[in-house]
Amino acid sequence: MPSIRTAIALLGATTVIAAPVMKKRASDAYAQRAIEHYNKMTNGGQYNTDYFSPENVPYHSIETLMVEAPDHGHESVSETYSFWIWLEAVNGKLTGNYDGINTAWEYLEKHMIPDSKNQPGNSKYNPSSPATYAPEDDDITNYPAQLVFQDDLFTGDNNYAKQWRYTAAPDADARAIQAAYFGYIWAEEDGVNLSDLASKAAKLGDYMRYAQYDKYFKKIGNCIGHDKCSAGRGKNSAHYLISWYFAWGGGLQGDWAWRIGSSHTHSGYQNPLAAWVLSTQSAFKPKSKSGADDWATSLDRQLELFRWLQASEGCIAGGATNSWQGHYAKPGSDITTFYGMYYDWQPVYHDPPSNNWTGMQGWGMERVCSLYYVSGNEMAGTVCRDWAKWVKNTVRVSGGQVVHATNLEWSGNPDEWNKSNFNKSGLNRSLHGTVSAEGLDLGSIASIIKGLLWVSAKDGDEEGIDLSLQVMDAIENYKDDLGYAAEEARADYDKFGGEVYIPSGWTGKNAQGANLKSGVTFIDIRPKYKQDPDWAQVENYLNGGSAPTFKYHRFWGQTEIMVANGLISILGYGDRTPNPNPGPGPSPGPTTCPTAITSQGYKCCSAKCNPVVYQDEAGDWGVENNQWCGCPTASAPKCNSKVTQQGYKCCSTCTETFYVDDAGKWGIENNDWCGIPTTC
Numbered sequence: 090m091p092s093i094r095t096a097i098a099l100l101g102a103t104t105v106i107a108a109p110v111m112k113k114r115a116s117d118a119y120a121q122r123a124i125e126h127y128n129k130m131t132n133g134g135q136y137n138t139d140y141f142s143p144e145n146v147p148y149h150s151i152e153t154l155m156v157e158a159p160d161h162g163h164e165s166v167s168e169t170y171s172f173w174i175w176l177e178a179v180n181g182k183l184t185g186n187y188d189g190i191n192t193a194w195e196y197l198e199k200h201m202i203p204d205s206k207n208q209p210g211n212s213k214y215n216p217s218s219p220a221t222y223a224p225e226d227d228d229i230t231n232y233p234a235q236l237v238f239q240d241d242l243f244t245g246d247n248n249y250a251k252q253w254r255y256t257a258a259p260d261a262d263a264r265a266i267q268a269a270y271f272g273y274i275w276a277e278e279d280g281v282n283l284s285d286l287a288s289k290a291a292k293l294g295d296y297m298r299y300a301q302y303d304k305y306f307k308k309i310g311n312c313i314g315h316d317k318c319s320a321g322r323g324k325n326s327a328h329y330l331i332s333w334y335f336a337w338g339g340g341l342q343g344d345w346a347w348r349i350g351s352s353h354t355h356s357g358y359q360n361p362l363a364a365w366v367l368s369t370q371s372a373f374k375p376k377s378k379s380g381a382d383d384w385a386t387s388l389d390r391q392l393e394l395f396r397w398l399q400a401s402e403g404c405i406a407g408g409a410t411n412s413w414q415g416h417y418a419k420p421g422s423d424i425t426t427f428y429g430m431y432y433d434w435q436p437v438y439h440d441p442p443s444n445n446w447t448g449m450q451g452w453g454m455e456r457v458c459s460l461y462y463v464s465g466n467e468m469a470g471t472v473c474r475d476w477a478k479w480v481k482n483t484v485r486v487s488g489g490q491v492v493h494a495t496n497l498e499w500s501g502n503p504d505e506w507n508k509s510n511f512n513k514s515g516l517n518r519s520l521h522g523t524v525s526a527e528g529l530d531l532g533s534i535a536s537i538i539k540g541l542l543w544v545s546a547k548d549g550d551e552e553g554i555d556l557s558l559q560v561m562d563a564i565e566n567y568k569d570d571l572g573y574a575a576e577e578a579r580a581d582y583d584k585f586g587g588e589v590y591i592p593s594g595w596t597g598k599n600a601q602g603a604n605l606k607s608g609v610t611f612i613d614i615r616p617k618y619k620q621d622p623d624w625a626q627v628e629n630y631l632n633g634g635s636a637p638t639f640k641y642h643r644f645w646g647q648t649e650i651m652v653a654n655g656l657i658s659i660l661g662y663g664d665r666t667p668n669p670n671p672g673p674g675p676s677p678g679p680t681t682c683p684t685a686i687t688s689q690g691y692k693c694c695s696a697k698c699n700p701v702v703y704q705d706e707a708g709d710w711g712v713e714n715n716q717w718c719g720c721p722t723a724s725a726p727k728c729n730s731k732v733t734q735q736g737y738k739c740c741s742t743c744t745e746t747f748y749v750d751d752a753g754k755w756g757i758e759n760n761d762w763c764g765i766p767t768t769c
Contacts, residue, residue, distance in 0.1 A: 117663030119561070120183045123655035127180045129572055130647055134189050139571065140644055145196050147173050151571060151642040154623040156582070160615075162641075167257070170197040171264035172648040178272030179655035187281050190272040194286060197265065208253055210343030219306055220347040222315055225415020227439070229590045241320040254338030259300035259331050260452070263360035266290045266297075267456060270366045270373060275659075287372035294367040295375035298383055299335035301327045302350030303411045310429020312352075315417045328411060328430060329383070329390040330354040333437050352412035355436045356398050356405045357449030361469065362460040364388035369464075390428075392468040395457055396516070397427050397506045399472060401702065401712075403479030404522040405453060406499055407444035408436040427506040434499040441581075445496045445525070450476075451536025451649075458543035465547075471512060473544035477553055480541050483524060484534070486559040489566045493534050496526035518702065523713055529575050531567060532646025534560060535653045542653065546660045551757075554662060555745060561654055572647045574640035585612045586631045682719030683708035694718040729753040732764030743769035 130140050139151045147169045148162060149155065155162035170193065177189035205211070218241070223234040269283075269290040276283045303309060306326040312318035320326075332351035339346030366373045368385035375381060398406040409430035413420045420431045435442035443449070454476050461469035483494040501519035510516060538557045545553030567573045589611050597605045603614045612631075618624055626637040657663055682693035685707035698711035698720035709720035728739035731752035740763035744756035754765040 117658050119654045119663040120658035122561075122565070123179060123651045123658065124183055126572060126647070126651040126654070127176060129570075130176065130644075130651070131189070134186075134192070140642075140647075144200070146200055147644050149644060152623070152639060154618060154621045154627065154639075155641065156584075156611075165200070167197070167201055167261035168264070169644050170201060171261040171268065172645045173197075174265050174272070175268040175652050176648045178268045178275065179652050179659070181272055181281075182275040182279075182659055183655055185279055187272065187276045187279075187283060190269070190276075190283065191286060194265075194269070194289060198289075203255060208255070208337075208339065209341065210339045211337070211346050213339065213344060214337075214346040214348055220349045222305055224315065225412070227414055230592075232590075233592065237315065251341045252338050253341060254336060256334050256336040257297075257300070258334060259297050260358035260360065262293055262297050262300075263331055263363040263456075266294055266363045266366060266373070267360060267459070270362075270370065273372065284372055287370075291367065291373045291375050291380075294363070294373065294384065295377050295380045297331075298380065299337075299348065299350050300332045301329050301383065301387060302332075302335075303328065304349050304352045306350065307352075307411070307417075309411055311426075312411050312417055312429070313413075313419045318417050324383075326350075327383070328354065328409075328428065329387040330394060330409075331358050331360060331387075331391070333358065352415070353408065353410045353433070353436045354394070354430070355408040355443060355449070356395060357444065357453040358408075359391045359394060359453055360456045361388050361391040361395075361466075362456045362463070364391060365460055365464055365466070389468070392457070392466070392472065393506070393508055393511065394427060395453070395472045396468070396511050397503050398432075398520075399475060399517060400499075400520045400522040401517055402482075402522050403475045403477070404447075404450055404497060405476065406503065406520060406522060407432075407434040407442075409433060410436060423502060425502045425505045427503075432502055442499075444499065446533070447494050447497060448530065448533035448536060451533055451538075451540055455536055455540040455543065458540045458547075462543040462547045468511065470544070470547070473540070474548070477541055477544050477550070479522075480537055481552065481556060484537070484556060484560065486556070486563050489563050491529055491534060491560055491563045492527050493529070493537070494524040494526070495528045495530050495533065496524075497522045498525040499523075521712055529567075530577075531564060531573055531575055532643055532649050535564070535646065535649035538653050539649065539656060542656055542660065546662075551745060552742060555743075557653075558657065558662065558665060561650075561657060564650060569640070571642050573650050574642055576638050576640055578636040578638050580636040582627050582630060582637055585618070585627055586610050589614060682721050686710070686719030692716075692718050694720055728764030728766050737762050737764060739764045739766055742766075 130138060132138050136145050139148075141147055142163070142165075146165045149159045149164055149166065149169055150162040153162040158168070159166060173193040174190060174197070177187075177193045181187035181190055222237040224237070226232065226234070269286050273283045273287050303312070303321065303326045305315075306321045307318045308321050308325050309328045331354065333353045333355060334351050335349065337346065337348040364384045364387040367375060368381045368388055375384075394409065395405060398408070400406055409427045410433050411430050413431050424431050426432070435444055437443055454473065457469050458473040458476075460466055461473050485492045500521045500523070501517075503517045503520045504510070538560050541553050542557045544550070545557065564573060567575050587610060589609055591605055591607050591609060593607045595605070595607065599605055599614060601615065601617050603609075603616055605614060612618060619628075623637070623639070626634075629635075630637050687693065689707070694711040694713055698709060701709045701720055702712050703710040703717075707719075708722070711718050711720050729752050732739065732755075735752070738758075740756040740758055744758065744763075744765065746754045746765060747757055748755040748762075752764065753767065754769070756763050756765045
């Protein structure tokens, strides 16, 4: 039996934790998967596929009957373009051809940025009077909102003026900058100059700072009462986070203009990697005097937000707002604060709650962990390591199938924030994210795996790397002629027959010629959906049949899969032999807990406690659905008895095989040999 040090040396491993040098790798199986996927989506950069319009607009999805963020599959949003840039950046590194990243950015500007003719009078904007206040409300029947004209905001007439208006999604803008950065550094490694792209990304970052401000530029912190909370001065109306949106508009006659930020922030929208790029990388620094400094402040503020929202389980809760309920209301006394902003477990939209979908976990944390990888920022590393534990506890691969948390339920509140507590143990003991649904969401799990890959590669975490590869190997079982897809039932499509609120007395026609009036349903105002080839199964559902099922090919989800496979190659793990049908891991032990707990009338927790919340003489206790439960006492995985007879332990998971002898397969944990379980 070789010593552990000898084995590590022979295997070329190292005990020095450092990010692997990014080298161009395109011959391994993961790279080939990514390149093949890219070609399916773009036809080798020709863009004449089902993913694009004839004008080179990337569709939200190939399928047209689609209602989620866009309400038609062939709509497009800035999110889609930002993922297109990611797609091209990774393809560039794998093939050496970076032409596509400039092409994607060119079409983003062409189709998504209005020219001056389409925003007349924008130069008439007056920063001292940004916009007329209109309250938001949780109750739809309180709309349309009554405009409130006051001295510190833009004042005009009380009529419904004819306007032009635009809204930006700053999380998508930040993703575009993030993807452009990776494209830039990878191209630079390969001798290709993308400095023009970097300059454009820097300019976008400059304008994006509107997302760092309260909606009506009011002072950040304890802002209660639209007429009492003071207007901002200098930059004290900046929360320095990436908010839900910012918007601008003006009169069609070009005689006035308005601009607003957003008071609401969501963890899934943050991008500390983009903040780091815009504040530290010379090619990407904005030209404005304070742009780089603002993004430097934003970098730390975003990382603090992630830590403040990190639940006991490691997952990340919703966000914070400077305007409770959208009209500067007073929250309950139990609501905790972050720099005076109020905790909100479901920022902005509530049906379904905005942070229940675990895609938000992958979107936000992939950016935190990529920051950790490229910069070594230990604040990011701390958040990522705790989050990675949650991923490992909620993702399973067995028999070629992936099962992961698809939805979460939230309970409790984070602790009142204090920056000095960032590294304090035992934070947020009362804040919990409980798995409420499991299944398979291909785009979400690929996003999550990207985050796990970054932190695992930085820390040399073999367990995280192995799980990442297992998941991506299993996703190959969902490949089809168009990309990757898994069947999903859409019970929420009962809303096609649900009423769309229109106030009494309001009437009109929309672009489809539908009559708009109080009492109409969604399908009433979108009659062209009845011409869609998938309408029949939705209609059957509305008539009492089963929920319709689809295999959607969403552009963003396809890109996440391509990028995850590409990153495995780029980060240096592509030479590991892929397994398209990974077998089951160690059989779980019995889901029992101490009788001293169940005899008190409590149930056993449904899964391993992470963390153990309380310990007493009865055993370890966890919390599920706001109720105490007993932590399971699962039996440890078993390995060949010849292993334990030599004084070694069994490995805790199905880790990589480093040695084989008559005792079976050997792995490495905690710098020592361990026997790989016989069920692996």
